[in-house]
């Protein structure tokens with residue numbers, strides 16, 4: 001038996017209850033992983049609260065983690081007990097030990113910190129596909145990122161800087177603004193006290209941005225469209241402030257022949273080849289120092305409820321990691 005946080009019906013952070021769970025033997029194509037650390041993501045909040053479709057029966061949140069392989073199914077040949085691994089998805093990581101499909105496990109190269117990477121599989125691979133596939137960022141592009149001091153935001157700023165883009169960020173409050181500035185952003189707008197649309201217009205001399213990466217959603221999307229240059233790309237990849245509800249294709253025409261994209265990480269790492277290729281890109285940028293992973297906060301796994309409360313109240317910066 002090993003412990004985990006189980007949610008029996010959608011609710012607040014307190015809906016996650018510590019429960020002793022059996023650890024099954026690994027079946028064909030599976031591995032048992034003893035977790036080292038688990039990353040906290042807004043995605044976990046969406047599932048726990050019921051914003052995203054609730055699975056049948058009780059659920060365990062958590063979509064990224066690192067650990068050590070304890071056992072493998074008899075047909076699994078490329079992993080063995082003792083291997084250090086990390087993964088993003090399937091959900092269910094808020095537990096000490098679990099069974100994972102072996103094809104979802106990525107071996108960790110030497111030099112990758114298993115605690116820091118637990119908070120950067122989902123967030124880092126998101127940054128990877130956003131800058132390569134949602135909109136292929138070119139050197140010299142000016143790009144706007146909302147929630148720049150958040151978990152995804154701090155990685156994205158560094159990645160954009162390394163590609164030669166001019167990254168503008170938004171963040172809530174002076175401390176978050178200062179932190180984002182240390183992570184690749186040339187300018188950071190405090191969107192609680194400043195009008196970010198007017199500021200982007202000023203900073204770009206009216207030219208606008210090639211792309212906007214917007215994970216805030218309801219509160220920002222209208223302004224985001226106004227920040228784009230003609231034929232710019234609006235990428236909405238989250239909704240920390242609530243769902244976008246009244247978007248119309250006509251908004252894209254009115255904004256200057258804009259494009260819009262609503263990506264989901266899983267579609268970019270659905271095959272093992274994609275997963276390994278994108279992970280390799282992420283790991284090599286961490287190992288060469290292009291991307292520095294700050295572990296902003298750690299808590300014991302049992303305290304995930306407090307981590308959720310902080311995330312939902314905008315009290316966090318960077319990645320929060322649960323230690324197992």
Ligand SMILES: NC(=O)c1ccc[n+]([C@@H]2O[C@H](COP(=O)([O-])OP(=O)(O)OC[C@H]3O[C@@H](n4cnc5c(N)ncnc54)[C@H](OP(=O)(O)O)[C@@H]3O)[C@@H](O)[C@H]2O)c1
Nearest residue numbers: 041042147150151152171172215237238239240241264265
């Ligand atoms: N589609 C995908 O593939 C994908 C993958 C990963 C993550 N995401 C999305 O990316 C976003 C960032 O995820 P994360 O885990 O790294 O979270 P995060 O950015 O660390 O935290 C969310 C941040 O959003 C900002 N925010 C603005 N309005 C908010 C509100 N009303 N309530 C709460 N926060 C608000 C806050 O920053 P300020 O205080 O600076 O405003 C807050 O710190 C989430 O929306 C997540 O769902 C999407």
